[in-house]
Each structure stands twice: as structure tokens, then as C-alpha cells.
Amino acid sequence: MTLESPSAFSNQDILNTLIIGAGPAGYTAAIYLARYGRNPLLVTGMQPGGQLTLTTEVENFPGFAEPIQGPWLMDQCRDQAMACGAKIEYDTINAVDFGVRPFQCIGDARTYYAHSIIISTGAATKWLDLDSETFYRGHGVSSCATCDGRFFKDKDVAIVGGGNTAAEEAIFLSQHAKTVTLIHRRDALRADKVLQQRLFDIPKVRLLWNHKVVRVLGTTQEHNPALPGKVTGIVVENTLSQEQTSLPMDGLFVAIGHSPNTDIFKQALPTDSDGYLLSTPGSSATSIPGVFVAGDVQDHVYRQAVTAAGQGCMAAMDAERFLQIQPQHHTQDMVQ
Ligand SMILES: Cc1cc2nc3c(=O)[nH]c(=O)nc-3n(C[C@H](O)[C@H](O)[C@H](O)COP(=O)(O)OP(=O)(O)OC[C@H]3O[C@@H](n4cnc5c(N)ncnc54)[C@H](O)[C@@H]3O)c2cc1C
Known part of the structure; x- marks a missing residue:
């Protein structure tokens, strides 16, 4: 697994934002960034829909008077993200290099280049x-x-x-x-x-x-x-x-604990003693400008679909602000 030199690709190949993870946080970030016209690409990993696909009835996600099925809710989020213009790739990221610009993420299928990254890889119940x-x-x-x-x-x-x-x-x-x-x-x-x-x-x-x-x-x-x-x-x-x-x-x-899905980021970003990614309080920003986090991957307190979705919204807004102050970044189609 080797990372290519930045000169090996054209600007056409560079995404505005790569979203890693397809739970409530990732899909919400995708909806917002698509509506900003940033053509985000979301990589799903091995569990498209995230943890809610492991459950049946969800009664506490606002907007539904009757209980809904977790997998159905996530299908709706996916379809909403796609309807807004986000692209979805069924791939898993195995390595990242956040020390270069654009950032590089290696998946099973290919390497992704992006000006900004939203990490929403969630957590796994033990x-x-x-x-x-x-x-x-x-x-x-x-x-x-x-x-x-x-x-x-x-x-x-x-x-x-x-x-x-x-x-x-x-x-x-x-x-x-x-x-x-x-x-x-x-x-x-x-x-x-x-x-x-x-x-x-x-x-x-x-x-x-x-x-x-x-x-x-x-x-x-x-x-x-x-x-x-x-x-x-x-x-x-x-x-x-x-x-x-x-x-x-x-x-x-x-209730024997959760493991945040952060193994591939540990070299690049600081984590707490339990492996959760750290972000600036009140924001989704990490120690690397342009890399943002959302959802259970950085939250060991609330761990709810609605809080993950809220944090996905925050990360998208933070990424949008970041992209706006990068003069070379524009809204035209990047990777198709
Ligand atoms: C059994 C159960 C029932 C629950 N019921 C409720 C409920 O009723 N209401 C509620 O609000 N919350 C509920 N939750 C909690 C809720 O599911 C989580 O808080 C929420 O899903 C977190 O969302 P997330 O987007 O942060 O991450 P997740 O939902 O964990 O999604 C993570 C995503 O990242 C992807 N990913 C991971 N690693 C990689 C990688 N290397 N490359 C690419 N993608 C990757 C995964 O495939 C997945 O798509 C429940 C959780 C469980 C386990």
C-alpha cells in the first residue's frame, strides 16, 4: 500500500470533501455539503448505515410519530444524501496521509484525494x-x-x-x-x-x-x-x-464498552486514552486544518443517532468554512 506523490494526479481528481463513514453523522455531513454544492463523496466502509442497522425499532429520532426501523431510517438518510447530490462509494479506507495536501486516503478500491476530510467512522459495541x-x-x-x-x-x-x-x-x-x-x-x-x-x-x-x-x-x-x-x-x-x-x-x-473505529487515524491524529479522536471543544476541528470529526468516533458521552447527525452537520459547516478560505477550491465537479 503506497501513497502517491501529489504531482501524480490532476486537480480534476481532487474532492472538495471526502466523508469517511456512512452512519447518521456521515450521511448528514453529505446532505449539507451536497447542498453547499461541494459534491462530496462518502465512503461507506463495511457497515453502510452504521450502528442503526443493528437495531430494529427506533423511537427517539425526531420527525417520526411512530417507531421506525433503524435500517429503514438509514436507507432514507442515504437516499436523501444522494438526492441532494452526494456520491456514495462502497469502499473501506485502510490508510490515510494527512501530512500532504491534498489529503490522501487509500481504500480497497482506489486512492482518494481531498482538500478536506470528515471522519465519521463511528464506534463498535464490545x-x-x-x-x-x-x-x-x-x-x-x-x-x-x-x-x-x-x-x-x-x-x-x-x-x-x-x-x-x-x-x-x-x-x-x-x-x-x-x-x-x-x-x-x-x-x-x-x-x-x-x-x-x-x-x-x-x-x-x-x-x-x-x-x-x-x-x-x-x-x-x-x-x-x-x-x-x-x-x-x-x-x-x-x-x-x-x-x-x-x-x-x-x-x-x-454494557462492557465501545471501541471507536480509529485505528487507521491513530498515527495522524491525537486520541484520548480510550482511542476516541479529539476535536476542539465546540467545533468539529481536529489538530489538522481541513480534517474534521463527527459522531461516535469522537463522542463517548452521548452516542445517539441524533447527536451524531448534529455533529455531522457541524462538521459539514466547518468544512464549508474551511473550503471557502482556500482560494483554489471551487464548487465544480471533482471526482465522479
Ligand atoms: C443496537 C443499537 C441500538 C441503537 N439504538 C439507537 C436508537 O434507538 N436511537 C439512537 O439515537 N441511537 C441508537 N443507537 C446509537 C446510534 O446507532 C449511534 O449513536 C450512531 O449510529 C452513531 O452514528 P455515527 O455516524 O457516528 O457512526 P456509526 O453509526 O457507527 O457509523 C459508522 C460508519 O463508519 C463506517 N466506517 C468505519 N470504518 C470505516 C473505514 N475504515 N472506512 C470507511 N468507512 C468506515 C462504517 O461502515 C459505518 O458506516 C443504537 C446503537 C446500537 C448499537
């Missing part, structure tokens, strides 16, 4: 890596209590994890669910003491120390057993005695 967990994702297994907690009103749910996110999500779930069982493989939480106390004070929260989930139990769809029905329970294993127990449960939340 899962337990159980086949049954994968099977029931979106059908009772979730990684987002804020998103899906309300679907478990008066139900029994379990949550796995021991950090702040797990504690916060367990507290949130307790506002909806009948019971919440927090399962942790050790005998103490890593969460802040204040959070722990709030959690311990909630009568409907039960703590299962020294246990891990080894299987998710559930039904399959009557007409097609290859498809998940709903979760009915979990099998937990005592990490000290290896004894296994089945627990009836309506839902399982996995």
Missing part, C-alpha cells in the same frame, strides 16, 4: 461474543439502554458490565423495567462510588457478582425457525465455581 447473543441482537439483546430501555417496561432485564456505563444504564433501566439484574464477572464494580451507591439504593436492582453470561435463551419465529423471536432467559456461569444457572429474562443489555 459484545460478549456469544452466537446466541448475536442471534437475538435487536430482539431482546441490546447495547443501548437509552435507546431500547423503554421497550422493556415492567419486564425483567439483565445488564452486563461493571463500569460507569453499566451502572448508569442499570439505573436508567430501573425506571422502566420490573427488575434489573446487574451481572459482573468480579466482586466489585469499577463505576464511581457515587454511582454505585445510587445503584445499590434501588430496591429493584439485584447484583450478581462473580458471574458471566454464557448463553441467551429465546424463541424463534414460528414460520421461520432460522429467525429470532424474543429473548426468554439467559444462562449465567459462576466465575469461581463454573456452576451454570438459567435465569428467566426478557432482555439483556451489554
Whole structure:
């Protein structure tokens, strides 16, 4: 994988903006930049539509009175971006060079040259890596209590994890669910003491120390057993005695962390200790003028489709301002 010298291509090949990532952040950035007449190109990566394609019902994205399906919402965002004039490439970026102008990004299919870049590669939930967990994702297994907690009103749910996110999500779930069982493989939480106390004070929260989930139990769809029905329970294993127990449960939340998709940027841009890209507070700008970030790739606090979309809008506006002060950049078609 070699990067070409800037003299090896003509201005015709240079994009105004390359958007890396096709989640709510990337698609929103594409919509805005297309409407500015900047002919953005968006590269989708391996998961066109992003994390929302892993879920079923979305109830908290504004504009829809009834719950909508996550994959459908992302198809709408893609179609809206294309209708506005954005181009979409089903490719994955494997390496970047932000030390040259124009910037260079190497994909599986080809190399992209751009005057500005928006990174919106999102984050991946860390899962337990159980086949049954994968099977029931979106059908009772979730990684987002804020998103899906309300679907478990008066139900029994379990949550796995021991950090702040797990504690916060367990507290949130307790506002909806009948019971919440927090399962942790050790005998103490890593969460802040204040959070722990709030959690311990909630009568409907039960703590299962020294246990891990080894299987998710559930039904399959009557007409097609290859498809998940709903979760009915979990099998937990005592990490000290290896004894296994089945627990009836309506839902399982996995809160053992997220990994931002930043491996290919780590040489070029600063990250925090968890690998999230850093941006200037109140802006999408990074330490490199012309490179902007949006969405979960830089946000470990909010992690919502609507916040990612908002940050995609910010990044597009910041990129547009950047392009405006670059005299050689114009709005005519670049890469087709
Ligand atoms: C199960 C689940 C349910 C959820 N439910 C809700 C909900 O109901 N409401 C809500 O608001 N939020 C929900 N969320 C959170 C929401 O999905 C995320 O906050 C949001 O998708 C983040 O958007 P994003 O654009 O930053 O990144 P993502 O959606 O993570 O998209 C990242 C994109 O980057 C691409 N990419 C990654 N690496 C590369 C690369 N090297 N080259 C090119 N492209 C790359 C990926 O293919 C993908 O297209 C849920 C999340 C999950 C996991």
C-alpha cells in the first residue's frame, strides 16, 4: 500500500470533501455539503448505515410519530444524501496521509484525494461474543439502554458490565423495567462510588457478582425457525465455581464498552486514552486544518443517532468554512 506523490494526479481528481463513514453523522455531513454544492463523496466502509442497522425499532429520532426501523431510517438518510447530490462509494479506507495536501486516503478500491476530510467512522459495541447473543441482537439483546430501555417496561432485564456505563444504564433501566439484574464477572464494580451507591439504593436492582453470561435463551419465529423471536432467559456461569444457572429474562443489555473505529487515524491524529479522536471543544476541528470529526468516533458521552447527525452537520459547516478560505477550491465537479 503506497501513497502517491501529489504531482501524480490532476486537480480534476481532487474532492472538495471526502466523508469517511456512512452512519447518521456521515450521511448528514453529505446532505449539507451536497447542498453547499461541494459534491462530496462518502465512503461507506463495511457497515453502510452504521450502528442503526443493528437495531430494529427506533423511537427517539425526531420527525417520526411512530417507531421506525433503524435500517429503514438509514436507507432514507442515504437516499436523501444522494438526492441532494452526494456520491456514495462502497469502499473501506485502510490508510490515510494527512501530512500532504491534498489529503490522501487509500481504500480497497482506489486512492482518494481531498482538500478536506470528515471522519465519521463511528464506534463498535464490545459484545460478549456469544452466537446466541448475536442471534437475538435487536430482539431482546441490546447495547443501548437509552435507546431500547423503554421497550422493556415492567419486564425483567439483565445488564452486563461493571463500569460507569453499566451502572448508569442499570439505573436508567430501573425506571422502566420490573427488575434489573446487574451481572459482573468480579466482586466489585469499577463505576464511581457515587454511582454505585445510587445503584445499590434501588430496591429493584439485584447484583450478581462473580458471574458471566454464557448463553441467551429465546424463541424463534414460528414460520421461520432460522429467525429470532424474543429473548426468554439467559444462562449465567459462576466465575469461581463454573456452576451454570438459567435465569428467566426478557432482555439483556451489554454494557462492557465501545471501541471507536480509529485505528487507521491513530498515527495522524491525537486520541484520548480510550482511542476516541479529539476535536476542539465546540467545533468539529481536529489538530489538522481541513480534517474534521463527527459522531461516535469522537463522542463517548452521548452516542445517539441524533447527536451524531448534529455533529455531522457541524462538521459539514466547518468544512464549508474551511473550503471557502482556500482560494483554489471551487464548487465544480471533482471526482465522479
Ligand atoms: C443496537 C443499537 C441500538 C441503537 N439504538 C439507537 C436508537 O434507538 N436511537 C439512537 O439515537 N441511537 C441508537 N443507537 C446509537 C446510534 O446507532 C449511534 O449513536 C450512531 O449510529 C452513531 O452514528 P455515527 O455516524 O457516528 O457512526 P456509526 O453509526 O457507527 O457509523 C459508522 C460508519 O463508519 C463506517 N466506517 C468505519 N470504518 C470505516 C473505514 N475504515 N472506512 C470507511 N468507512 C468506515 C462504517 O461502515 C459505518 O458506516 C443504537 C446503537 C446500537 C448499537
